[in-house]
Amino acid sequence: MRNTQIPATILKTALSGESNRIVSYLTCENQIATAMLYGGPKSKLRSMVSPFHTGTLYIYTDPVRKTSKITDFDVSAFRPALREDLYKNWAATLCSELVLKTFAGGQEEGNVFTLVNGFLDGLNLVSENESRIGTLRFLWRYLGELGLQPDVTECFSCGTEFDRNEDSESVLYSAEGNGFLCKSCKNTTKAPGSIEISKNALLYLQALQFLSPKEVRAVSIDSKTFGQLQELIFYLINRATSFSLNTLESRSIVW
8 A cells, every 4th residue: 555544653753864854653553663754844744743743644655665755644642841841851752762762562462552642641731740750650661561560569589479568668679580579588689780669669669550540640659769769660671671771861951
């Protein structure tokens, strides 16, 4: 088929020549694709095909040259706040880079398209402070899409279940087993990639695992717990991609 149309979210645009752009986008089928966008700075289509916009892309594919170009884009979500707020722009860029470098998880049956658009919609609507914890929630759920989310219910070493009613005790994340160690086992391990988090931080991760998104948004955490979760989840995301993400490396500009 030479002419196709598909719901998509624009992830990145890169200059090609003097005025054209190569557009990378995520489709509703959880696939990463690219197409050429022709037109100079005054092109109306160029202003529509911008990062973080979602809508229906119209693509023409040349079967001889095996090239694709964007002929139209019916935008359903512009999300202006992602361009106006520095932190929100950084978080959305992190999302795009992560999806591109992990090829959207590589599974057609996944929920990456829904997860990404839910996150971008949330960023556009909530305050900057709410965006920060929302970013951690998104990254944790994305680890689940990659199949790399650590088990938060039991110690990976001895199998002891973490007791929600137990007196506050910290647990240790171990990169060796990509899991958490209970208070007994954590004293025997202190290898590189070990990160200690409080019981409150573990409980929040359990909430992410078992509660609905609406219920989780009602759960509040203090600044110490947020800091521990941020250190852990950023580490896990970099580990999942096998290299440091450029956006995470530049996070000092929004901290």
